[in-house]
Amino acid sequence: MTDRKGANSLSPETLAAQALGWEDESTGAVVPPVQFATTFTRRDDYGPRDNVYIRPDCPTAAHAEALLCALEGADAALSFGSGMAACTAAFHALQAGDHVVCARTVYHGVIAWLEHFAEARGISYSFFPNNDLAALKAAMQPGKTKLVWIETPANPMWSVIDIAQAARIAHDGGAALGVDSTCATPVLTRPLELGADLVCHAATKYLAGHSDVLAGMLACREKSPLWERIVAHRKFAGPMLGAMEAYLLIRGMRTLYLRVERQCENAIKLAQFLKDHPKVETVRYPGLQDDPGHAVAAAQMQGGFGGMLSFQPRGGKEEAIKLVLACRLLKPATSLGGVESLIEHRKTSEHGIVTETPDNLIRVSAGIERADDLIADLNQALSVL
Numbered sequence: 001m002t003d004r005k006g007a008n009s010l011s012p013e014t015l016a017a018q019a020l021g022w023e024d025e026s027t028g029a030v031v032p033p034v035q036f037a038t039t040f041t042r043r044d045d046y047g048p049r050d051n052v053y054i055r056p057d058c059p060t061a062a063h064a065e066a067l068l069c070a071l072e073g074a075d076a077a078l079s080f081g082s083g084m085a086a087c088t089a090a091f092h093a094l095q096a097g098d099h100v101v102c103a104r105t106v107y108h109g110v111i112a113w114l115e116h117f118a119e120a121r122g123i124s125y126s127f128f129p130n131n132d133l134a135a136l137k138a139a140m141q142p143g144k145t146k147l148v149w150i151e152t153p154a155n156p157m158w159s160v161i162d163i164a165q166a167a168r169i170a171h172d173g174g175a176a177l178g179v180d181s182t183c184a185t186p187v188l189t190r191p192l193e194l195g196a197d198l199v200c201h202a203a204t205k206y207l208a209g210h211s212d213v214l215a216g217m218l219a220c221r222e223k224s225p226l227w228e229r230i231v232a233h234r235k236f237a238g239p240m241l242g243a244m245e246a247y248l249l250i251r252g253m254r255t256l257y258l259r260v261e262r263q264c265e266n267a268i269k270l271a272q273f274l275k276d277h278p279k280v281e282t283v284r285y286p287g288l289q290d291d292p293g294h295a296v297a298a299a300q301m302q303g304g305f306g307g308m309l310s311f312q313p314r315g316g317k318e319e320a321i322k323l324v325l326a327c328r329l330l331k332p333a334t335s336l337g338g339v340e341s342l343i344e345h346r347k348t349s350e351h352g353i354v355t356e357t358p359d360n361l362i363r364v365s366a367g368i369e370r371a372d373d374l375i376a377d378l379n380q381a382l383s384v385l
């Protein structure tokens with residue numbers, strides 16, 4: 001879409017701020033409305049309009065999808081009722097006999113889905129360590145592997161994967177590459193431009209950004225047969241985003257760039273503070289010079305390294321939980337990407353799924369507060385150890 005004068009070279013920031021420059025033709029309203037109708041009349045010749053029934057064609061969701069296309073440089077996008085619904089739509093589109101290669105450290109729900117449902121659907125899967133693309137290559141079963149699934153930076157250690165290289169390996173083996181880019185956001189990384197075929201967002205997190213919407217989005221570089229099966233999955237299994245959530249999602253996306261910019265600034269300040277603290281063993285944040293993912297992140301991410309970081313205080317699980325509970329400003333809650341900073345003992349949130357998360361790992365989602373306030377709070381919380 002273009003602005004009202006037809007300019008067509010607008011930046012994603014501008015398109016996001018104006019929700020694609022939308023204006024209501026009859027009233028001039030500058031806010032895209034929520035359309036709650038579940039059904040839409042046919043035309044006088046009984047032909048269908050763009051919208052017939054809300055499950056496949058919710059106009060408010062379509063607006064959010066068009067906006068994501070602009071931000072990701074995508075050919076098409078779909079919204080879902082949750083981030084998990086969006087991630088797993090890609091797996092639902094596979095067929096019996098297909099093989100998936102998945103990075104070992106990805107959102108724990110994705111691993112849980114594979115463990116619960118893949119075998120029954122005749123889908124086999126292998127894992128590779130996030131920091132080992134040779135292992136990804138070795139795990140490919142050409143002709144059988146149809147999907148490679150990665151997340152970068154990856155929950156909760158923030159390991160970084162070179163998307164362009166992963167795409168080459170996936171394509172050489174005849175598979176599509178799907179990237180869960182929830183934590184990078186389109187502000188910092190555009191995976192489709194680096195060769196990924198699918199990009200996924202738990203829109204619950206940064207895209208919506210206010211910890212009050214459950215939503216997911218999936219976008220594609222081009223409309224492949226795999227994408228058409230994803231479209232069919234959403235249409236016929238029905239994991240659609242509700243109209244009100246779509247409205248709130250658009251509202252959130254309009255401030256995405258500002259929020260992420262501030263969250264990146266806060267995250268690096270917190271990471272630097274924690275790194276120098278005597279009671280902290282390790283900090284994981286790709287923005288730190290000595291982080292194992294720093295070089296790839298610096299090349300692949302623009303404008304910052306994300307709002308997520310993790311650290312391990314001295315001690316074990318007990319000390320980590322004590323520290324989390326000693327925070328007064330950072331809220332002891334799971335999830336991420338909201339305007340308020342959150343802190344959690346990660347392993348507790350993983351519901352016993354086997355992951356590589358250390359027992360004393362604490363995950364922080366930096367909000368948009370003043371960094372000094374956040375640092376002071378972490379400082380007083382560390383003093384209880």
Ligand SMILES: *Cc1c(COP(=O)(O)O)cnc(C)c1O
Pocket residue numbers: 082083084085087107109151155180182183202203204205214215216336
């Ligand atoms: C939260 C999250 C999900 C799942 O999203 P929901 O909206 O909770 O279903 C998937 N991937 C990542 C990286 C997440 O952080």
